[in-house]
Amino acid sequence: xxMHQTMRWYGPQDxxxxxxxxxxxxxxxVTALHQIPVGEVWTASAIAERKAIIEAAGLSxxxxxxxxxxxxxxRQSGDYKLHIxxxxxxxxxxxxxxxxxxxxxxxxxxDWLRTNVYYPLPDGSTMLYFNRLDYLVFxxxxxxxxxxxxxxxxxxxxAARERYxxxxxxxxxxxxxxxxxxxxxxxxxxxxxxxxxxxKKYGAIDAAKLKEHLYYFLREVVPxxxxxxxxxxxxxxxxxxxxxxxxxxxxxxxxxxxxxxAVPSAANGLCFCTGSFGARADNNLPVMLHRFGDSVxxxxxxxxxxxxxxNFYEADHLDGxxxxxxxxxxxxxxxxxxxxxxxxxxxxxxxxxxxxxxxTYPGYSAIGRLKGLAELRGVEYALYRTKxx
Ligand code: DNO
Numbered sequence: 001x002x003m004h005q006t007m008r009w010y011g012p013q014d015x016x017x018x019x020x021x022x023x024x025x026x027x028x029x030v031t032a033l034h035q036i037p038v039g040e041v042w043t044a045s046a047i048a049e050r051k052a053i054i055e056a057a058g059l060s061x062x063x064x065x066x067x068x069x070x071x072x073x074x075r076q077s078g079d080y081k082l083h084i085x086x087x088x089x090x091x092x093x094x095x096x097x098x099x100x101x102x103x104x105x106x107x108x109x110x111d112w113l114r115t116n117v118y119y120p121l122p123d124g125s126t127m128l129y130f131n132r133l134d135y136l137v138f139x140x141x142x143x144x145x146x147x148x149x150x151x152x153x154x155x156x157x158x159a160a161r162e163r164y165x166x167x168x169x170x171x172x173x174x175x176x177x178x179x180x181x182x183x184x185x186x187x188x189x190x191x192x193x194x195x196x197x198x199x200k201k202y203g204a205i206d207a208a209k210l211k212e213h214l215y216y217f218l219r220e221v222v223p224x225x226x227x228x229x230x231x232x233x234x235x236x237x238x239x240x241x242x243x244x245x246x247x248x249x250x251x252x253x254x255x256x257x258x259x260x261x262a263v264p265s266a267a268n269g270l271c272f273c274t275g276s277f278g279a280r281a282d283n284n285l286p287v288m289l290h291r292f293g294d295s296v297x298x299x300x301x302x303x304x305x306x307x308x309x310x311n312f313y314e315a316d317h318l319d320g321x322x323x324x325x326x327x328x329x330x331x332x333x334x335x336x337x338x339x340x341x342x343x344x345x346x347x348x349x350x351x352x353x354x355x356x357x358x359x360t361y362p363g364y365s366a367i368g369r370l371k372g373l374a375e376l377r378g379v380e381y382a383l384y385r386t387k388x389x
Pocket of ligand 1: 065066103104105111112235300347363
């Protein structure tokens with residue numbers, strides 16, 4: 001059994017069309033109703049409308065990415081109980097429409113973080129990059145987060161100061177807007193004050209508390225998912241450690257084990273993102289995939305390369321620190337054991353060739369992702385044909 005190949009599609013306004021995705025060899029897309037505000041119900045009609053567009057293009061839609069969890073739910077503040085009820089209603093509607101997997105994350109305030117989403121490679125293509133020193137510049141000087149300097153060494157703060165002073169206004173603005181891309185619905189329109197206000201709301205919430213909130217949420221929604229035939233798949237933190245003073249609770253093997261133990265159910269599982277978990281040297285990805293194989297409902301396959309300073313960049317899918325061949329071998333073994341095809345997407349891609357003339361969502365180029373997908377499926381096919389799993 002081979003993986004169910006998909007690409008993420010951001011909806012009708014995505015510059016990468018359904019036909020592009022079909023031509024890349026995908027059988028389906030993963031998508032979300034981004035137009036519905038976080039916390040509101042995904043109605044049966046809105047789901048049916050999106051499904052019809054996808055199916056008319058010859059593709060299927062079985063995986064939602066993401067059904068977002070509101071910050072109220074993450075903090076257990078304000079309307080969180082109402083949001084949970086609405087989440088359940090969305091799950092019921094999605095299950096009734098035949099969807100199978102729901103991806104979500106539990107990262108406070110910000111989703112993924114990069115310091116440069118157009119980092120140039122020597123061959124002229126570009127990729128996503130996280131530079132630790134630029135991150136410090138953002139935290140200390142662009143955001144000016146109160147108390148941040150206490151979290152870094154004297155040398156780190158002076159290096160960041162030096163870097164900040166060497167940057168002109170345009171470079172500072174560029175860094176700020178790149179860091180803001182992981183804010184839901186933002187495109188650099190957030191001010192430092194607004195971000196600080198959001199961060200402050202998590203002041204009293206540490207990792208243990210956030211885990212409690214996650215498990216509370218799951219105890220509420222997992223029975224509904226189970227009843228309507230859906231599987232919940234949490235996306236790991238990206239990068240996989242605390243950022244900007246915020247707790248992060250899905251970064252390590254232990255975090256994943258805790259989640260599965262806290263709410264044991266076939267409907268409670270993981271979106272195994274090799275790129276996110278892989279940005280941390282103490283995560284051994286083939287070992288983790290082997291351990292959690294029965295609870296993996298969705299795969300994001302991409303690769304990162306780290307250095308000793310804590311920087312990482314998004315490498316080619318078969319390059320980088322994660323042994324992708326070992327991962328795909330394990331996926332084949334899981335699929336055989338469970339008798340199913342796991343949905344996967346080649347997560348992120350470089351911007352290359354004609355991608356460079358288009359404005360796509362950072363990481364979601366057509367050709368760059370197609371290259372990644374083609375390499376991954378080549379590996380899978382070769383291992384499958386030669387029965388190496
Ligand atoms: C980044 C994505 C994440 C992911 C969410 C899931 O490219 O992998 O934004 O969709 O964290 O909720």
